[in-house]
Amino acid sequence: MHIPVRLFRAAVLGLAVAGLAGCGLFSTTDARFDPAELTEYAPALAASTRWSTAIGSGGDYGFSPQLVGDAVYAATPSGAVAAVDLNSGAIRWRVASDQPLQAGVGSNGNTTAVVTQAGVVVAYDAQGQERWRAQAASAVNIPPAVGNGVVVVRTTDYRIQAFDEASGKLRWSVQRPGPALALRTSIRMVMVPNILVAGMPNGRLLVIDTASGAVRWEGTVSASRGASDLERITDVVGEPLALGPLLCGTSYQGRTTCFDISQGGRPIWAQDVSSATGLGSDGQNIYLADLRDTVHALALQDGQEYWKQPALLNRRLTAPAFAGKTVAFGDYEGYLHFLSRADGRLLGRIQLGGGAIQSAPLSTARGIVVQTGAGNLILVGVSD
Numbered sequence: 001m002h003i004p005v006r007l008f009r010a011a012v013l014g015l016a017v018a019g020l021a022g023c024g025l026f027s028t029t030d031a032r033f034d035p036a037e038l039t040e041y042a043p044a045l046a047a048s049t050r051w052s053t054a055i056g057s058g059g060d061y062g063f064s065p066q067l068v069g070d071a072v073y074a075a076t077p078s079g080a081v082a083a084v085d086l087n088s089g090a091i092r093w094r095v096a097s098d099q100p101l102q103a104g105v106g107s108n109g110n111t112t113a114v115v116t117q118a119g120v121v122v123a124y125d126a127q128g129q130e131r132w133r134a135q136a137a138s139a140v141n142i143p144p145a146v147g148n149g150v151v152v153v154r155t156t157d158y159r160i161q162a163f164d165e166a167s168g169k170l171r172w173s174v175q176r177p178g179p180a181l182a183l184r185t186s187i188r189m190v191m192v193p194n195i196l197v198a199g200m201p202n203g204r205l206l207v208i209d210t211a212s213g214a215v216r217w218e219g220t221v222s223a224s225r226g227a228s229d230l231e232r233i234t235d236v237v238g239e240p241l242a243l244g245p246l247l248c249g250t251s252y253q254g255r256t257t258c259f260d261i262s263q264g265g266r267p268i269w270a271q272d273v274s275s276a277t278g279l280g281s282d283g284q285n286i287y288l289a290d291l292r293d294t295v296h297a298l299a300l301q302d303g304q305e306y307w308k309q310p311a312l313l314n315r316r317l318t319a320p321a322f323a324g325k326t327v328a329f330g331d332y333e334g335y336l337h338f339l340s341r342a343d344g345r346l347l348g349r350i351q352l353g354g355g356a357i358q359s360a361p362l363s364t365a366r367g368i369v370v371q372t373g374a375g376n377l378i379l380v381g382v383s384d
Contacts, residue, residue: 035332036293036313039346045326045338047350050367050379051089056080056096059373061186062103062141064359067369072362075104075114076375081124083112084377086366093128106144106151108191111165113151115140121163123151132168136161141184147191148210152198154189156182160198160206162213172213178202180229183252186277186319186360188239199236203251207261217265219247222254222274238278238319238360241286243300250275250288256298258286269303278319278360280327282341287327289317295329295339309344312337321361321368323382328368330357336370336380352378 056076065074071092075081079097081104084090097116104114111131112124119136121144138155145152150162150171158178162171182201190197195216196208203224207217224232234254241248245262256279257270273296279288285306286298293315297306316332326338326347334354338347354372362369367381 033314035315036311038335038349039311041346043348044340044345045324045348045382045384047336047338047348047380047382049350049352050381052376052378053084053089053091054376055082055084055094055371057375059354059356059358059371059375061184061358062143063101063105063371064143064186064188065362065369065371065377066105066107066143067362067364068107068109071109072364072369072377073105073107073112074371074377075101077101078375080375081105081112081114081128083107083128086364086369086379089377089379095124095128095130097122103140103143103153106146108146111146111151113144113146115144115153119155121151121153121168123163123165123168131166134163134168134170137173142187142189145189145191145196148194148196150210152189152191152196152210154187154198158201160189160196160208162196162210174206174208174213174215176200176202176204176206179224179232179234181233183233183235183237183276185235185237185252186358187235187237188278188360190240190242192242197240197242197247199238199240199249199251201233201235203234203236203254205236205240205247205249205259207247207265217261219257219259219265219267221249221257222251225253237275238280238288241279241281243281243283246300248279248281248286248300250279252276253291256286256288256303258300258303271298271303271305273298275319277317280320280322280363282322282327285341287320287341289320289329293317295327295344297327297341297344307344309339309346311346316356318357319360321363323363323368323380324384326382328361330361330370332356334372336361336368338382348382350380352380
């Protein structure tokens, strides 16, 4: 029986990352893929909730908070969109969309954008008043990127579309051929001056001029391997890192690669460490959880492995965030775990409730902001 590619793709997009990671999709009764039990140890830091604010209800991989100045912007699948004061947790404004949401939030402080389940991009102004609506080419499962005068979305048919920030008019569209299947997980595009950086489901990074839509550079983080469509999934996941001349990304069932843009985008190193949720950096090292949730620290300049920590095996870790001398990861039970950036030791943890943490935690000067599966924003602070 012939199955249309778009339906086959949608089926995989609906799968939880946890089911795919570590081949758990095929090994649900294999004890090797059971989540590690939490170990007892003497905490080396105290983690506490500084504030907690209810935004809406629900959570998903397409939703992650964004920090602009001293405001945190967030949205939930129920349709809630809000701006929250970072210092106090007070809601500055909150609106309720008339449709359930599929992705959010993207903001530059002046414009905040979300996408409905019908693929409608909705933009709000700095006071939370609706500015415009525009129809994307197809469904959108990752948060929009806002800046450089445009609101950009990446659709499930592998199209990147830019809408004018002021009017909502379509400015440009870029499309790349994509694989039969793509992963639904935590993914973000990055906006830097005049440029958008986007990871794609074919293991590639795109650098796009935001004024014209011209592709300025394209590089391969990893190439597809394997005989089946499932084995060949190699999406670039998480948020690409743009650090000075370096541009780094990691892919599912692939590797982690850094390019030097000042040398024409030449790859300077690659490590066979892949992820389902993405990477982060403190400016010296890159940190990520691999497909079995062993945490790795790789030197930013040459990719050399600094340390690895297997104590959180199969706990479905998020992308990392940073607070003080720690790197932190959320997990499937709502815990936020703190590890030493120096050697990977477990330093402490806090249970935040609300089910699995699917959104990437957000690093701020006040602590780490977590969006829970129940639709709450929580600021977690740490002290030695």
